[in-house]
Amino acid sequence: MAGVLTINTVEELKDVLFRIKSNGKSIGFVPTMGALHDGHLSLIKKAHDETEVVVCSIFVNPAQFNNPADLANYPRTPEKDIQMVEGFVDIVFTPSNEEIYPEPPTEQYNFGTLETVMEGASRPGHFNGVATIVKRLFDWIHPDKAYFGEKDFQQLTIIRQLVKDLNMEIQIVDCPTVREKHGLAMSSRNKRLSPEQFVLAGEIFRILNASTQIQPLTVQNIREFVMREINNITEFRLDYLEIVDATTLQPVESLDEHEGVFGCIALYINEIRLIDNIRYK
Ligand code: PAF
Numbered sequence: 001m002a003g004v005l006t007i008n009t010v011e012e013l014k015d016v017l018f019r020i021k022s023n024g025k026s027i028g029f030v031p032t033m034g035a036l037h038d039g040h041l042s043l044i045k046k047a048h049d050e051t052e053v054v055v056c057s058i059f060v061n062p063a064q065f066n067n068p069a070d071l072a073n074y075p076r077t078p079e080k081d082i083q084m085v086e087g088f089v090d091i092v093f094t095p096s097n098e099e100i101y102p103e104p105p106t107e108q109y110n111f112g113t114l115e116t117v118m119e120g121a122s123r124p125g126h127f128n129g130v131a132t133i134v135k136r137l138f139d140w141i142h143p144d145k146a147y148f149g150e151k152d153f154q155q156l157t158i159i160r161q162l163v164k165d166l167n168m169e170i171q172i173v174d175c176p177t178v179r180e181k182h183g184l185a186m187s188s189r190n191k192r193l194s195p196e197q198f199v200l201a202g203e204i205f206r207i208l209n210a211s212t213q214i215q216p217l218t219v220q221n222i223r224e225f226v227m228r229e230i231n232n233i234t235e236f237r238l239d240y241l242e243i244v245d246a247t248t249l250q251p252v253e254s255l256d257e258h259e260g261v262f263g264c265i266a267l268y269i270n271e272i273r274l275i276d277n278i279r280y281k
Pocket of ligand 1: 152
């Protein structure tokens with residue numbers, strides 16, 4: 001397809017995609033909340049390489065925000081976003097809130113213990129809101145492949161579970177975290193950091209990365225090291241640090257007996273909440 005087609009309504013989206021699918025084309029989908037950065041672009045480029053038609057949605061989903069100030073302050077850069085995806089995306093879906101939620105959503109999802117930890121524990125209702133929007137988008141778009149970043153490690157696990165529980169024939173493709181030069185994981189929320197806070201935020205990855213080198217590498221040593229380093233930085237307010245099994249997301253007591261183990265962190269710089277994660281094994 002030539003150029004980016006911007007669509008605002010579900011009806012037009014379904015219509016256009018119906019014609020595309022009738023021509024046997026594969027569809028790659030990248031859901032976003034806009035304020036796009038190179039992390040999003042890496043997902044979009046992967047979709048562009050792997051599928052014939054790329055759809056990117058830009059919608060700041062109120063259902064997944066439990067904090068009204070966070071929703072109000074979430075960065076919005078619609079014109080820049082569309083310029084940025086030019087050449088890689090065929091369809092940008094930019095619906096209004098009323099288009100997505102003509103009535104308040106009532107869906108209830110249950111991801112069991114996957115959602116009772118970390119982001120799910122800190123942000124009640126967050127994953128129900130994520131699942132609600134992603135399921136609706138999947139139903140309208142019917143992508144062959146959908147792309148999600150590993151920075152939102154718990155979200156990725158929950159989306160995989162959603163697709164499995166509902167028997168959806170969509171391949172979930174995970175994409176590595178893209179980082180700034182000083183290591184900070186790219187995130188739309190980074191746009192809210194002052195230049196000084198931005199520099200300081202690089203410490204999150206420096207600390208996580210350094211923690212992989214601890215000898216002996218035990219859960220207790222990792223926790224002690226990361227907590228000490230984070231607490232040394234007065235501008236940081238730790239929300240959680242969890243060392244979890246890569247599949248169940250449950251906290252582990254030892255790195256042995258688990259095939260994959262990740263460290264996941266959430267912290268505030270002022271009221272700006274940042275998350276990151278690192279693999280230990
Ligand atoms: O990761 C995000 O940006 C959002 O949670 C998503 C998947 C676009 C759903 O609103």
